[in-house]
Amino acid sequence: MKHVHLIDTSIASDNLGDEIIVEECRSHLLPLFPDAYISTSSGHDGLGPWGRDLAGQADVVFLLGTNALSARDQTKRRFVWTVTKDDIPVLKNKVVLFGVGANRDFDKVDRTQAKLLSTLLSSSHGHAVRDSLGGQIIRTAGRKAINTTCPTLWRYIDKSPPVPSEPAPSVCFTLTKHKANSNDAAMIEILRNSYENLAFWPQQPRDLPYLQELTRTSDIEILPPSLQAYDAHLAKTDTDVTGTRLHGCIRGLKHNRRVLVVSIDNRAREIGSETGLPTIAREDIPANLAERIKGPIPLSMTLPRAAKEDFLGQFR
Template sequence: MRHLHLIDTSIGSDNVGDEIIMSEIKSHLLPLISDAYVTTSAGHDGLGVYSRDLAGKADLVLLLGTNALRHQYRVGKKYIWYVDRKDISAIEGKVVLFGVGANRDFEKIERRQLAFLQRVLAPNFVHAVRDETGARIVEACGLKSVNTSCPTLWAAPRVKVDPAKRPGAVCFTLTKHKADPLDQQMLDQMLDLYEDVYFWPQQPRDLEYLRTLNNQGRVKVLPPNLSAYDAFLSSTEVDVVGTRLHGSIRGLHHGRRVLAIAIDNRARDIGAEVSLPTLPRSEMHKLAERLNGDLTCELSLPKEKIDLFLDQFKSS
């Protein structure tokens, strides 16, 4: 009997985007491991007394999603993937990356971080990363990886609405911890273009940030949970725009026109690699032109790489 331990990066997270990632990853993974004994722990909180024992007994430990790859050494420090020093022996040589990206650009990986990753990552498995920045980290460890893009895109349908026809409403997102004066320009342009402007807070602090912008009183705020967001997207003809990558990607799953505003390596890399409609925030002056134009989304996903990665988990 196979025993797989899943590190779930949506547990203990204040970012609903992690929930979006996890729901998609599990939709692809769980059918492949229906014969296995599956245990779970929280990525943000790390291994506790019980889950450390479970991970130690597991055949594999799968780190699921989000931007958990980092070039800096974070063992014993608060991070998306929290690892205590006493956890290392439990996960040594067992960790397989499933749709994991890099949290930021870098020039060099710290020596201690490289040694840590080489110790815990499974040497005989191909790891799935979601961007080329993440691939660079895995390759620096001397391990094999495939850039499968983000698992949230693997089953995303083509846009169902007319990609050249702008609807009368838009739903946008903001990122408080990467605020910029250009965000005000984004809001102002959307208020000029659309009759109805909605805001979805992917994190609570994003709503706090919205309250600091001019004209925010004209914005309709949606409940900050995934069920409400899905219900809105499925019932409302709306464009989905903003700096929250997975808030935009969720719009694709409901057949909406989307435009991700790239504020870091994630949207930049993923957009360039699979043709997800993106706009660098530095080019915010082009926003109205893009929204008035054709937002066709023909994703060019690396199906062979995705299949190569997933086939590793099929029952023999």
């Protein structure tokens, strides 16, 4: 019986997008180990004494999802993948990345970070990264990177979801407080002028106060901050989905909703350019968002079937 340990980046996270990613990772990974003992620890808090024992006993450790690859030394600051000096011996040459991306643009990978990753990451496996920047970090560390894009898109490898060509009467949108920008207010006003009904999903707690700073909310339905409430709204409402939250938008595809991701950093930019996921740069909102909404938003994604099979095939 194998022992598989999961470093779960949705535990102790205030970002509901992490739940979306980890849910998809688990759905593809766990069927490969039907008879395994599965244990779990938090990515944000690190292993801790109990998790350290479990990871030390495990045959393989998977780091699941999110933007957990840094080109800078991740041990010197708070980070979504916390690794302490006590964790390094038990994780040595044992961690396999699954659906992990780079957290930001970079010019080079710090030497100390490359050394840490080369120590932690399995030399016997390819690592599933969701963008080319993540792959660059992994290759600098001397490990094999497989660009599988984000596992949240894998369900569309065979066929893109049947999204409408025309705009819906309603829109559900998201914001990102920690990457605030004046064009966010412009986006909201354009949405007001383009749709009959507006709804807002706060993917992080600070996003709702940010919305209230930007505009009045009397004409906006505020959804409860849970993935269950978000799914329920998307299932029952004829709505488009847009905003600055990449995985909040991707979730709309699961409900066959027309989506448009507002690109605010490397994540949406990289995934959009590599797969065809519809995106608009935030700096283009004032000039182009209204027209993008009015017209069809084609969804013709090219997703890496061979890369997905290359990664999963290691564990079959």
